[in-house]
Amino acid sequence: MTSINPDNYKLSDKTANLTAHEIFPFSETAQPETREFLQKVIDILLDYVNACNDRNEKILDFHHPEEMKKLLDLEISENPAPLQQLIVDCATTLKYQVKTGHPHFFNQLSCGLDIVSMAGEWLTATANTNMFTYEIAPVFILMENVVLSKMRQIIGYDGGDSILAPGGSISNLYAFLAARHKMFPGYKEHGPRGLPGDLCMFTSDQCHYSVKSCSSVCGLGTENCVMVPSDESGKMIPSELERLILERKARGQIPFFVNATAGTTVLGAFDPLHEIADICQKYNCWFHVDAAWGGGLLLSKKYRNPRMSGIERSDSVTWNPHKLMGALLQCSSIHFKEDTQQDVTCQMKLPTVALTVKKENERERKLKNKIEIFFQGLLLSCNQMSAEYLFMTDKLYDIGYDTGDKVIQCGRHNDIFKLWLQWRAEGDAGFEARMDRLMELTAYEVKRIKEQSDKFYLIMEPECVNVSFWYIPRRLRGSPHTPAKVVELAKICPIIKARMMQSGTLMVGYQPDDRRPNFFRSIISSAAVTEKDVDFMLNEIDRLGQDL
């Protein structure tokens, strides 16, 4: 047992009663006290890392929100809290936090606690910079170029452009915006006016909800986000896609964007990319692949195909390293086949147009035209607002390295360092082995479920690390698998989940889908998991549920 005990972390008497305004950066001379405080925080974090890797530790100490409020002292008072109180606060917070890195946490697509990625995120915090310009993030901007270019090569793009975004939902939004801008360049300025019909987009009924959210955010309206039926295994049915495109066209609408999912959230299904690519080509639609979840398998020669065969034909790909690859949250990327910054390596400078005083519109237009002609890039042309206070053209260095005007954020968190460091640490071979290992463990889980078919019902053979199953309590064993029985099995899921959380021993998710009521979905995406943890999961569900 290595549980975090807030009483265990004592600062020296001298430091304990100082306040934040008495250490760095307020006090120049407080180097020893600053270091002592930070080292004590690190002692807590290192103990927490141990706890996350200790199978005897609970995953969580569950309390309902109202109880939790009584256990914690969260209030902020008029006066500063001394440093010792902050140390206690840190320890208490981790005492009640859910250990998402614990080997018995199978609950979420993003889980695990990768040590190198974590070290990277610590450094990121300390570097505390913004990714919008080379001026203040030189090394990180270059790392972003190296890693994103590598990811595009892995996808199968020759050239292209990419950006890191705060999560897969925003990445999908970027794809949508780029598609709309590419196909309807006047939309940025004029909106839908002048178009002969409503734009519409297509995605499977198994897609991530952020795709539908795009249609709402971007003003299309969710009714213009067409949900294409999927088959039994959760894959989009291409003939249905074509039928629905034709149906919408017949109504006078303009199909322009198709989202295929490579690794659906619940079932882990892969849409048939080649067939969807053919349809996109035929009907002149932008072809986006949401591989936020499945993307990691691109790194595996064994598992990449046939799952993602055809991804190289897409126009854009979302791929979240914070999922299968185990990078810390947040780390999401969006990749485009089309070049944005063709001249990024060119040291040539723009004329210093910003030096002359003119009316805003005239200057802005002139500057924008110059930049657009210079770069002729999609992402920049789509999202740039040419803020002159940030993206001046008369800077010391080649402004082709500034990324800020390509994105819809201004401040942008540094999400690259942790990924770059982790990739250095793994090497391509290490990442491949990691992906293969997750799939092997998944196969082991499936095998164990099948071997215990009295207690567990496997819903389908998984293509990814999502395993969908029901637990069969003692009273229901041996009877035929009827719809009535399924209703009973479904009722059991939330009860077992509640017991898991209350006992603190295990976390596995459940949910209904379009074809069936509640079922368990376990996820193996943490590098901490081993065969014995898979066995523990199944045994523990059985222990918690056999009386139901």
Add this chain to the structure above:
Amino acid sequence: MTSINPDNYKLSDKTANLTAHEIFPFSETAQPETREFLQKVIDILLDYVNACNDRNEKILDFHHPEEMKKLLDLEISENPAPLQQLIVDCATTLKYQVKTGHPHFFNQLSCGLDIVSMAGEWLTATANTNMFTYEIAPVFILMENVVLSKMRQIIGYDGGDSILAPGGSISNLYAFLAARHKMFPGYKEHGPRGLPGDLCMFTSDQCHYSVKSCSSVCGLGTENCVMVPSDESGKMIPSELERLILERKARGQIPFFVNATAGTTVLGAFDPLHEIADICQKYNCWFHVDAAWGGGLLLSKKYRNPRMSGIERSDSVTWNPHKLMGALLQCSSIHFKEDTQQDVTCQMKLPTVALTVKKENERERKLKNKIEIFFQGLLLSCNQMSAEYLFMTDKLYDIGYDTGDKVIQCGRHNDIFKLWLQWRAEGDAGFEARMDRLMELTAYEVKRIKEQSDKFYLIMEPECVNVSFWYIPRRLRGSPHTPAKVVELAKICPIIKARMMQSGTLMVGYQPDDRRPNFFRSIISSAAVTEKDVDFMLNEIDRLGQDL
């Protein structure tokens, strides 16, 4: 001198050659080696913290991108890098990083390196969770409630709702989306169809560019984002706002959203909120205040008014603690006057509708109606997509605490802990003193500029910590301040900036604006800055520029 030397950080022979797959979480038994590796990273970070607080240190070691690529080894190879290489990589990265926390960094709105906030961000990384459900982020969700509710009280809202977003641009986007949904509830589903005219929005020509970006992202078209002229000091002219609203109405358009800026990016100007509120009331427009930059001054009794008098009349406010308040990037918040989750404290549970198998549309509609009726909330109603795998209604705990369906992200980074911990550390009194101190230092800078009026030209009296000025090199001293002279002064800015970066001694920004060519804009938002640093800034500019 405390420069980071990558050769100084040696792991023991035993640990140095291990790879990432030989420590936690891959190897259960590698606790000592894991700890040694992490502690060595921390040694580097603690040295970097010292370097940031050492006035004898350079801020940066500038190299052009192509040179920098030669200095760094950024490539990722087939094989894993040993742990010692990763340690060298961390140190090298910081060696070439710009010290945004250095007392001589006056370059960006977000700068400084707050020690408590940094400690908070380290813990956040280690907790590595997602803010979408209470299930996996119980303590952090409760902290978010406490802090955001406090922030709304400070704004002057009674009740209301808030969310943390990845940066001010996305916060402004949330305000826009909520406004559109509130005023045109059918838009989410149907888009603009059926509306009698184009929607249009208003903001000053000094606003942050993300406001205009909203109009592009959300499909209005940038031509429907009307730029209202500002006066000499950078404040929106209310009579111009009214004139433009009437003009657009006369064209058959529908004005619905007005953005006022509380602290503009370049000049630090505050729009007249009461007068804008009156106009919004008169023409039934949503009144949003972008206080991303100026928001921190809400904490100061001395400086809050008159700058932000009237903010309590707004419908929504963007406020970035990662700016004046010194929280680490990213930490941005958006606040709404209207309640979202009226019943958040109610422990009542929804009926478990998700248990029955029905066709998707029917079930989805039913579930959505129930949730909407239950919560009757704006943010939820605006953004929810009711993903059943995540936001099930048959959970163990009160799902009113889950935030995931209120936001357009799915995965959401934990941005609250660092802010909560910092506010605990400061107390209300400490934060107020901090704000007052930044303003005092700004007044000191203005005084010193005026005392050296031969060398510096103050462009205007600042309202915030932005100070706008020109440096006057020797050859131009004493001559009248004519437009021709201004053109000369403007040409000097990029040259001095380039010299600053090359000497590595100072970072101050420059830019043109609508009324004038390039000028310097210094920012005092770092708690590290003292009067002697302000003097250093002015002296160093003089040293670098007097021969020009």
